[in-house]
Amino acid sequence: MDKKLTLSKPEHVASNGLLDRRYFLKSSAAYLTAGSSMLMGSISHAQRSYPDYMTLPGAPLSGYGHRSVNEDHVQRYISLTRGTTGAGNSRTPLEKLHGIITPNGLHFERHHSGIPDINPDNHQLLIHGLVERPLVFSMENLMKYPMVSRFQYIECSGNSRPNLASEASDLTCGEIHGMISCCEWTGIPLSTLLAETGINPNAKWVLAEGADAAEMGRSIPIEKALDDTLIAIFQNGEAIRPENGYPLRILLPGYEGNISVKWLQRIKLSDVPLMTRDETSKYTDLQKNGTSEMFTLEMGVKSVIVSPSGKQQLGAHGIYEIRGLAWSGAGTITRVEVSADGGASWTDTLLTEPVMRKSLTQFRIPWEWNGQPAILMSRSYDDQGNRQPTRSEFIQNSGLQVNYHNNMIQSWQVNSEGQVQNVYV
Amino acid sequence: MYTYKNIFVITLLLIGQLALSQTPNLGETPSQEMLSSWDTTIDPLGRGLPDGSGTAEEGQPVFLMKCAACHGLEGEGLINDRLVGGHGTIGSDRAVKTVGSYWPYATTLYDYIRRAMPYINPHSLSDQEVYQLTAYILYMNEIIEADERLDKNNLANIEMPNRLNFFSYEYELP
Numbered sequence: 001m002d003k004k005l006t007l008s009k010p011e012h013v014a015s016n017g018l019l020d021r022r023y024f025l026k027s028s029a030a031y032l033t034a035g036s037s038m039l040m041g042s043i044s045h046a047q048r049s050y051p052d053y054m055t056l057p058g059a060p061l062s063g064y065g066h067r068s069v070n071e072d073h074v075q076r077y078i079s080l081t082r083g084t085t086g087a088g089n090s091r092t093p094l095e096k097l098h099g100i101i102t103p104n105g106l107h108f109e110r111h112h113s114g115i116p117d118i119n120p121d122n123h124q125l126l127i128h129g130l131v132e133r134p135l136v137f138s139m140e141n142l143m144k145y146p147m148v149s150r151f152q153y154i155e156c157s158g159n160s161r162p163n164l165a166s167e168a169s170d171l172t173c174g175e176i177h178g179m180i181s182c183c184e185w186t187g188i189p190l191s192t193l194l195a196e197t198g199i200n201p202n203a204k205w206v207l208a209e210g211a212d213a214a215e216m217g218r219s220i221p222i223e224k225a226l227d228d229t230l231i232a233i234f235q236n237g238e239a240i241r242p243e244n245g246y247p248l249r250i251l252l253p254g255y256e257g258n259i260s261v262k263w264l265q266r267i268k269l270s271d272v273p274l275m276t277r278d279e280t281s282k283y284t285d286l287q288k289n290g291t292s293e294m295f296t297l298e299m300g301v302k303s304v305i306v307s308p309s310g311k312q313q314l315g316a317h318g319i320y321e322i323r324g325l326a327w328s329g330a331g332t333i334t335r336v337e338v339s340a341d342g343g344a345s346w347t348d349t350l351l352t353e354p355v356m357r358k359s360l361t362q363f364r365i366p367w368e369w370n371g372q373p374a375i376l377m378s379r380s381y382d383d384q385g386n387r388q389p390t391r392s393e394f395i396q397n398s399g400l401q402v403n404y405h406n407n408m409i410q411s412w413q414v415n416s417e418g419q420v421q422n423v424y425v
Numbered sequence: 426m427y428t429y430k431n432i433f434v435i436t437l438l439l440i441g442q443l444a445l446s447q448t449p450n451l452g453e454t455p456s457q458e459m460l461s462s463w464d465t466t467i468d469p470l471g472r473g474l475p476d477g478s479g480t481a482e483e484g485q486p487v488f489l490m491k492c493a494a495c496h497g498l499e500g501e502g503l504i505n506d507r508l509v510g511g512h513g514t515i516g517s518d519r520a521v522k523t524v525g526s527y528w529p530y531a532t533t534l535y536d537y538i539r540r541a542m543p544y545i546n547p548h549s550l551s552d553q554e555v556y557q558l559t560a561y562i563l564y565m566n567e568i569i570e571a572d573e574r575l576d577k578n579n580l581a582n583i584e585m586p587n588r589l590n591f592f593s594y595e596y597e598l599p
Contacts, residue, residue, distance in 0.1 A: 084544065128460060144449055146449075196452055209466075221596060277533055280591075281533070288516075290590060292591050
């Protein structure tokens with residue numbers, strides 16, 4: 001049984017090592033055939049030395065499971081507002097995760113005055129203002145409503161801000177881009193509750209206000225409130241985590257994260273936007289000419305390679321998988337291309353099912369690295385005709401002072417030693 | 426464009442009326458007391474501003490006691506945001522965004538102080554103190570005089586220096 005394991009010869013589809021996106025799929029059949037014959041030929045009679053966990057019964061069952069202690073190094077990246085412990089952000093370590101769902105404990109956070117400790121028995125949701133009849137809902141009553149479940153990402157509009165600096169910082173993928181996370185959210189369409197309150201025809205805006213110490217509020221256009229906005233109560237099947245809005249938050253798919261107000265306590269319909277602090281002094285887009293655009297709510301089409309990515313170290317020469325995430329606030333990702341030569345040549349990647357609207361989409365492609373320097377980039381397209389801009393296109397349109405909505409193409413440089421670093425191209 | 430939006434909303438209103446009988450209808454009518462005590466919303470036209478008034482002269486001691494530790498004795502910024510100055514920097518390579526140089530509405534300042542400040546003890550200031558602090562921060566930015574008295578009738582009329590530089594392509598602004 002000396003069958004030699006053979007792989008089809010890698011077919012290069014773009015310069016600098018990029019291979020046909022289906023190369024791994026084609027090769028797996030060969031692996032299967034070779035693998036079964038190897039198994040039969042390798043029976044060993046040597047005495048195995050068993051580890052302790054195989055010589056004694058293991059740990060008991062538990063009411064709520066936790067990850068292995070060996071995974072404790074997978075943590076959010078925290079940056080605090082000076083002088084506080086509860087204001088600031090923590091970012092998802094995208095480069096340490098696989099798939100499109102963010103575990104609840106690693107969902108990014110952005111708080112303005114810490115996490116409130118809310119007992120759902122005492123929590124109420126008031127809907128009032130330009131409605132036919134104001135109504136107040138207890139959590140107990142809200143739980144009786146028909147709910148829908150949707151896979152949606154939330155991205156802070158300040159995500160990827162490090163790359164708006166004039167010099168590229170040596171940071172990881174999560175440190176730069178980790179203010180995006182994706183979960184299955186379950187809750188009540190806001191339109192259901194607004195159907196019960198009725199809507200005064202003069203209502204154009206919907207204030208959402210949280211029950212945190214900052215009572216943070218944002219104004220939502222009524223078209224969006226009646227479209228796909230959810231009053232979310234569950235996150236990946238369990239009650240929303242306190243840091244994500246327990247016991248309920250509003251969720252506006254594809255819109256900047258700040259507007260998906262957590263710890264939701266009040267909704268007020270109004271004829272004008274309320275011009276809260278977080279839609280005037282913050283979350284407004286300063287233009288190159290000194291004017292500022294307000295209510296730029298929809299997040300742009302974007303993608304990032306999570307592996308290989310910043311501060312990682314490649315090992316031996318050979319075939320690697322380039323893997324990343326793509327998303328669009330306007331709709332569904334249709335295509336993601338990658339380049340290994342700094343944007344000179346591009347080729348299509350394989351999108352991993354499921355590919356869903358306003359959700360994260362995973363892409364992948366094999367890449368042969370034999371020690372040659374490379375610059376890895378990805379660019380995404382959506383079904384609304386949008387393409388992710390290059391760095392120079394973004395700067396041309398928005399400038400670096402804009403502070404929000406950075407969706408420019410990310411470049412990772414791989415040097416001959418296999419070190420990966422954030423660079424500007 | 427705007428007409429299409431109206432038609433869209435009216436259509437949804439009609440759908441909403443049809444749906445009324447099919448949803449659980451478990452909302453309860455809030456008490457008048459709840460409506461008035463929970464509704465702290467202040468809009469850019471000044472609707473919702475409470476009774477009371479204040480001047481910068483009255484606001485200075487309150488600021489020194491409750492704000493200066495984080496924002497500096499003259500609002501120049503310390504461990505937290507700078508509130509004063511930066512005029513003329515918006516649009517340059519080094520924009521300094523402060524209440525005076527950037528914020529478009531004085532009503533926002535009142536609303537934000539009342540709901541979120543001071544950071545370590547929000548919801549502790551009286552409505553009167555919030556008027557006083559609003560006046561003092563506007564005074565330090567040379568937007569009002571030291572003895573100018575702010576109340577619910579005139580706060581929305583304060584002309585913030587950067588107001589006209591805000592715009593929206595998609596939405597009608599007040």
